Amino acid sequence: MRIDERWAFFIDLDGTLVELVGHPEHAELTAAGRRALTALEAGADSAVAVISGRSIASVDRLLEPLQLPVAGLHGTERRGADGQVHRAPPAAxxxxxxxxxxxxxxxxxxxxxxxxxxxxxxxxxxxxxxxxxxxxxxxxxxxxxxxxxxxxxxxxxxxxxxxxAGFDKGRAVAAFLEEAPFAGRRPVCLGDDLTDEDAFRAVLERGGHAIKVGAGLTTAQWRLPDPAAVIAWLAGERVAYPADKEET
CATH class of the missing domain: 3.30.70.1020 (Trehalose-6-phosphate phosphatase related protein; domain 2)
Structure with missing residues (x-):
């Protein structure tokens, strides 16, 4: 499967766009990753959001100078394309x-x-x-x-x-799809972990595409092996392969 800039993109960070490291503060987005995200945002009319277990502030630091719509803390906080931030009521x-x-x-x-x-x-x-x-x-x-x-x-x-309780990445994706510039586009989600399966189900229910990064059972139809392959796919330099097949 090749990329289509008419889609709406929902992308996890750790293990998907950046390599997993021992401490989250030591993670870095490569120069190629930053170029790919910047070009994708421009080509997709800004319909690109990050969905992450990180806070919005942490995502912004990692992507700087880019500032994208973000669902942080697995959807507990969410910043739309208009800059408005929605937060869950704080636990006691x-x-x-x-x-x-x-x-x-x-x-x-x-x-x-x-x-x-x-x-x-x-x-x-x-x-x-x-x-x-x-x-x-x-x-x-x-x-x-x-x-x-x-x-x-x-x-x-x-x-x-x-x-x-009561928040997950799937609900965050659904909320984004009610808003411009995501509304009316086919959703596509990329993620590597259990928390991303909620988002995968949300996009599949809406006729979209889900791409699992790395090994493991998944509801996604497509797969890429690692963050470097994700960045190459976003840049149009490679193809995702069916999730139930080995890469050749």
Missing amino acids: EELIARARLELGQLAAAHRGILLEDKGSALAVHYRGAQEMEPEIRALTERLAAESAGALEVQPGKRVYELRP
Whole structure:
């Protein structure tokens, strides 16, 4: 499948446009990636949005000087093409504070665990301590269960995240598609993680295309192997292949 600039594009960042690294602050968008995004935004009449687990501020820092529509924190906050920012009602401060304390204690006690404090969401990365996965999963699930429905757990690649309940990337995509310049276009989503499957389902329900980046089971029809291939695809230099086939 080749790119069509008449589509509306929804693109994940970490693991999709940029390589996964040990600490999110160390991630970098390559010069080729920045050129591809800039050209795509111009060619697609600005119908290009980033959907990310990062905050909007973090996305802006990574893409600078580009400033695109963004769904941050898995849709908990969303900035439309008009610049208006929509935010979820904050979870009870005491719940977040308690979770921050307990998860911080766990991270401090075990080398290789990183607590990423996103303000209204908390992500526990265990890429350097994979043996701790059961304990991290159990703790985040307990904190969510004790929140009376205010918080939920989102698993990802070597990470568990506590975030406000009732928001996901699929809902963020649906909201964008109600607004200019996305409305009326065929949606296309690229992502690499479990959180992107919600967005994949949203675009497929609307007759769009979903592209899985990397290996793994997926609802997407298409696949690209890594961020370098994504950038080449966005630049029109390569083709996505069916998700159920090996690349040749």
